[in-house]
Amino acid sequence: MTTTQDTSLDQWKTWGEIHQQPQIWRDWGQAFDVASVRDWIAAQSHDEVWFCGAGSSAYIGDIIAASVPNTRAVPSTDLVADPHAFLTGNRPLVVSFGRSGNSTESIGTLDALDALAPDAPRLHITCNPDSALATRPSPGPVKVINLPEATHDAGFAMTSSFSTMLLTALALFDASCDVPARFGALADQLEALLPTLGTPRPARAVYVGSGALTYAAREAALKVMELTAGQTPALWDSALGFRHGPKSFVRDDTAITVFTSPQQPTAAYEADLLAELRAQFPRARVTSVGAGGEIDIAMPYGPAWAAPLCIAAAQIDSVRWAADLGLNVDDPFAGQGTLSRVVSGVTLYPVAP
CATH class of the missing domain: 3.40.50.10490 (Glucose-6-phosphate isomerase like protein; domain 1)
Incomplete structure (x- = not known):
């Protein structure tokens, strides 16, 4: 780190x-x-x-x-x-x-x-x-x-x-x-965590989790794609769902982050996935973030409350990776006219009672 x-x-x-x-x-x-x-x-x-x-x-x-x-x-x-x-x-x-x-x-x-x-x-x-x-x-x-x-x-x-x-x-x-x-x-947790975060930019990224952390993984993947203007493709899925096809996204130059839960049997399934990914993709970067993870985040109030702490790792990486690509971090799509901070261009149609 x-x-x-x-x-x-x-x-x-x-x-x-x-x-x-x-x-x-x-x-x-x-x-x-x-x-x-x-x-x-x-x-x-x-x-x-x-x-x-x-x-x-x-x-x-x-x-x-x-x-x-x-x-x-x-x-x-x-x-x-x-x-x-x-x-x-x-x-x-x-x-x-x-x-x-x-x-x-x-x-x-x-x-x-x-x-x-x-x-x-x-x-x-x-x-x-x-x-x-x-x-x-x-x-x-x-x-x-x-x-x-x-x-x-x-x-x-x-x-x-x-x-x-x-x-x-x-x-x-x-x-x-x-x-x-x-x-x-x-x-207090986040304040202590932030200075420890930051990883080298990969060619592509994957975030997985279980339960509430599945959707924390979704937000993490979106941050990467938004801030790198799509130049770092990012995928998200559940820990058990990832094997069912989405794992085909992984290459040697992929960074895989597993948001880990303190709950059982959830944590056991996530540990199995981590071991499998490290064995199958020894050149990929596989990191556990969460309860008992390599980036250890205590979750005394449950995974949903800890979701912002897990996502912070992706927030930090996304800014770093965007800057590494030479992008305007605050407006990665500047000059393209394709995406904007507040979505525009959607026509609303009347709703009939």
């Missing part, structure tokens, strides 16, 4: 946004009135809890739904494309995540709810207090959580916005806990 102490990277906002996460979590843990929001949630009438968002915001929902009972991840990209398939006859509590809060799919989700489930309660967690998620009126019950201004990442890739939205939702929907203490403990 190398160290993250590299002053040449200080020029990039994304680098600073990764490193500000511990302080954001500490401060937000103290300021966040969790009890009042949990009381509001308990007072709502709903059939299910849905977590909605697009891209990284959708993966937040995947991580939580994989670990918190009676919740469901419904990407806004799916909901907007076929709203009747989801909303006919349902009264969900719809939790929408949005860094900008203004993406086309965020607005399309509100439109679909207005048309098909106007009375369904809505909880909006956003990093932009001026956004549609923060300010648009709702015909039914709505609660807005505006995260600290620092979480409104200026860089292309979601980093502190992703982690803080995830931890905020876990504080609301997982078992009740001492939020200031837990956020503070996680901040």
Whole structure:
């Protein structure tokens, strides 16, 4: 492992946004009135809890739904494309995540709810207090959580916005806990971890995990592809699913990261996969990150809570690899006109009641 102490990277906002996460979590843990929001949630009438968002915001929902009972991840990209398939006859509590809060799919989700489930309660967690998620009126019950201004990442890739939205939702929907203490403990872990992270750039990368960490692997792979502008292909899968075809992606020049769980039998399956990969691909770089891993991350609160710590390894590598490729880390697609920080160019179509 190398160290993250590299002053040449200080020029990039994304680098600073990764490193500000511990302080954001500490401060937000103290300021966040969790009890009042949990009381509001308990007072709502709903059939299910849905977590909605697009891209990284959708993966937040995947991580939580994989670990918190009676919740469901419904990407806004799916909901907007076929709203009747989801909303006919349902009264969900719809939790929408949005860094900008203004993406086309965020607005399309509100439109679909207005048309098909106007009375369904809505909880909006956003990093932009001026956004549609923060300010648009709702015909039914709505609660807005505006995260600290620092979480409104200026860089292309979601980093502190992703982690803080995830931890905020876990504080609301997982078992009740001492939020200031837990956020503070996680901040201490990440602060100690960050200086130890950083690996040489591979030709391609793989991230795998189990349960909630499967979707942490998905977010990690996305960070690599986003920040290296697709020049470092990245794949994600579950630890057991990886053998079923996706392993064909691996070559000698591949870096494979396995996010390891403290739970059994999960940890045993992951140990078997690590041993198999090292035997079959002796020239590939295989690293375990997580409970008992080569990068050891204690997970006393469970894998979902530790997901931001695991993903931090990919955040750090992604910035380093992008800089190594000579890219603009804060806008890797500058001049291409293909991807932008807030997705644009999507036409919304009316939703018939």
